[in-house]
Amino acid sequence: MSQFILKKFVQECKxxxxxxxxxxxxxxxxxxxxxxxxxxEFTDEILSENKKDMINAIANDISKPMQDRLLLTSDRVxxxxxxxxxxxxxxxxxxxxSSFVQRPNGIKVGKMSIPLGVIAVIxxxxxxxxxxxxxxxxxxxxxxxxxxxxxxxxxxxxxxxxIHKALKAEDVPENIISFIPDxxxxxxxxxxxxxELIDLVIPRGGEGLIRFVSKNSSIPVIKHYKGVCHMYIDxxxxxxxxxxxFIDGKTSRPSVCNSLETLLVNExxxxxxxxxxxxxxxxxxxxxxxxxxxxxxxxxxKIATExxxxxxxxxxxIAVKVVDNIKNAVKHIQRYSxxxxxxxxxxxxxxxxxxxxxxxxxxxMVNASSRFSDGGELGLGAEIGISTTKLHSYGPMGIKSLTxxxxxxxxxxxxxxxxx
Numbered sequence: 001m002s003q004f005i006l007k008k009f010v011q012e013c014k015x016x017x018x019x020x021x022x023x024x025x026x027x028x029x030x031x032x033x034x035x036x037x038x039x040x041e042f043t044d045e046i047l048s049e050n051k052k053d054m055i056n057a058i059a060n061d062i063s064k065p066m067q068d069r070l071l072l073t074s075d076r077v078x079x080x081x082x083x084x085x086x087x088x089x090x091x092x093x094x095x096x097x098s099s100f101v102q103r104p105n106g107i108k109v110g111k112m113s114i115p116l117g118v119i120a121v122i123x124x125x126x127x128x129x130x131x132x133x134x135x136x137x138x139x140x141x142x143x144x145x146x147x148x149x150x151x152x153x154x155x156x157x158x159x160x161x162x163i164h165k166a167l168k169a170e171d172v173p174e175n176i177i178s179f180i181p182d183x184x185x186x187x188x189x190x191x192x193x194x195x196e197l198i199d200l201v202i203p204r205g206g207e208g209l210i211r212f213v214s215k216n217s218s219i220p221v222i223k224h225y226k227g228v229c230h231m232y233i234d235x236x237x238x239x240x241x242x243x244x245x246f247i248d249g250k251t252s253r254p255s256v257c258n259s260l261e262t263l264l265v266n267e268x269x270x271x272x273x274x275x276x277x278x279x280x281x282x283x284x285x286x287x288x289x290x291x292x293x294x295x296x297x298x299x300x301x302k303i304a305t306e307x308x309x310x311x312x313x314x315x316x317x318i319a320v321k322v323v324d325n326i327k328n329a330v331k332h333i334q335r336y337s338x339x340x341x342x343x344x345x346x347x348x349x350x351x352x353x354x355x356x357x358x359x360x361x362x363x364x365m366v367n368a369s370s371r372f373s374d375g376g377e378l379g380l381g382a383e384i385g386i387s388t389t390k391l392h393s394y395g396p397m398g399i400k401s402l403t404x405x406x407x408x409x410x411x412x413x414x415x416x417x418x419x420x
Contacts, residue, residue: 006190009178010145010197014118016175017143021115025092027170028139032088035166039081039131042162046077049154050127057151062125065255065314070125070152080131080159083382087135093403094141105414111405115141117199119402120191121384122147122213124205127155132382133202134163134177140402143176145198147191149205150183157181192217202385202397207312222397223389226312227257227340229370232329232355234346235268241367242345243276243283249343249370251282255314257386258341258373262309262319264329267293270322274298286316293322309336326351330358337361339388341373362388362395 023031039046050072057067093113100110119142121133130146137144148156160179167174180187192201195218202222203213214221231249233242249260265273274297277283288294289304302308308319309332323329326344333342343365344355352366363373373396375383380398387393393401 006180006187007194007197009180010118010191010194012175013143013145013178014197016173016178017115017118017141019173020138020143020176021094021141023141023172025094028092028141029088031167031170031172032084032135032139034170035131035135035163036081036084036088038162038166038169039077039084039159042158042165043074043077046127046155046158046162047072047074049158050152052154053127053152057125060151062151066125066151068253068255070127070155072127072155076128080128083128083132083376084135086376087139087382087399090139090399092139093400097408100410106412107414108410110408110410112408113400113403114406116402116404118143118145118197119384120145120147120198120201120219122188122191122201122203122205122209124149124209125151126204127152127159129204130156130159130179131163133384134160136382136384136399137402138177140399142402144178145191146177146179147188148179148183153183188213189216192219195219204385222385222387222393224257224340224386225388226338227259227386228261228310228312228336228338229258229341229343229373230262230264230333230337231260231343231345231370232264232323232326232333233266233269233273234326234344234348234351235266236348236351237266237269237345238347239269239273239276242273243280245343245345245367245369246277247280247282250286250318251316252371254316256371257312257314258370259314260318260343260370261311261313262321262332262336264332265294265320265322266326266329267322267324270294270297286318288318288320290320291322294320297322312338326354330355333359333361340386341365341370343368343370362386 057070096113097110100108102108119137123129163177164174198219201217201219203210207225210225214223289302289308291304304319339361341363342359342361346352356364375396375398378396383396386396
């Protein structure tokens with residue numbers, strides 16, 4: 001795709017974004033319901049294209065975690081459709097006016113939610129991002145430019161083709177949801193210079209992709225470098241609960257960013273807890289790298305290094321450290337955290353409050369699995385990504401994170417200065 005064609009492609013999405021910004025809530029609901037229906041209707045076509053991507057992934061020796069992210073099944077396509085329906089059911093944020101305040105001179109000042117404009121989403125091997133991002137951006141009144149990775153090219157192309165069929169059926173311009181059919185990195189580099197046409201870039205993928213986008217973009221970027229999620233087991237913890245949360249957080253789907261990567265255990269409960277770990281058949285599959293104290297309880301494991309405590313394994317591996325109190329657990333988290341999600345397992349109200357007030361990652365869980373750190377699970381509908389930078393959004397990003405606000409002033413003839 002040449003520079004001229006790419007720019008024209010983006011300009012067309014920019015023009016289409018002006019149209020979607022004017023659509024009624026009811027029309028947007030109908031469009032999203034049609035997209036959801038079409039994803040189910042054409043499931044076999046999606047799976048056929050995904051099979052091509054999986055064959056290529058295996059041939060190219062793509063890692064198992066990446067293969068898991070890439071793989072689509074009938075159930076996963078159904079989940080994609082359900083996520084679109086959840087977005088359709090969300091309250092439309094556009095046009096909402098909040099915080100009306102009357103000034104001493106009688107004018108009333110409020111703020112109205114409006115679309116951001118055009119959002120570019122650059123992602124790697126998760127085809128569900130295609131439909132999730134498209135639905136959220138559309139519901140929030142934005143145009144969207146999708147640039148998927150080469151590993152999921154066939155899957156993404158088919159999903160967008162189906163979305164375009166739905167848009168056509170609803171008499172809505174296809175350019176509102178645009179997909180760049182070129183995985184050349186030079187195309188991405190060029191895209192990132194279009195700050196006059198694109199309002200926000202959201203990269204989703206590995207740390208390398210996100211750092212590349214952040215370095216090369218002249219457009220504001222939502223960053224999420226990695227998910228080094230911690231769980232601290234307090235001396236007051238229910239250890240059976242801790243085991244359940246450990247199993248879910250580490251083994252239910254280790255390839256995703258909200259899976260646990262580091263486990264911190266209070267020394268007062270370490271012996272009993274590690275006995276439960278070594279006796280659990282599910283956790284026996286998890287490779288542990290631990291501190292010297294951990295090795296005393298689980299002989300034969302690898303000694304953890306600095307790299308282990310910084311690692312986002314995305315696999316059945318975890319770094320473990322025994323700590324003497326909650327303050328040192330928090331210090332460890334503050335040193336190694338990626339600001340994604342942290343969990344405390346405790347029956348102490350004071351310790352839960354201390355943890356919540358001193359750990360400032362995007363999501364803090366008290367006696368709940370890290371796997372709930374997800375837009376859908378937190379009531380946002382399908383998320384478009386997770387931000388670990390505090391501007392303009394922090395944590396899982398739902399529909400409201402894809403809007404901004406303008407001031408609305410109501411008066412009855414007030415002027416600031418009278419002349420003459």
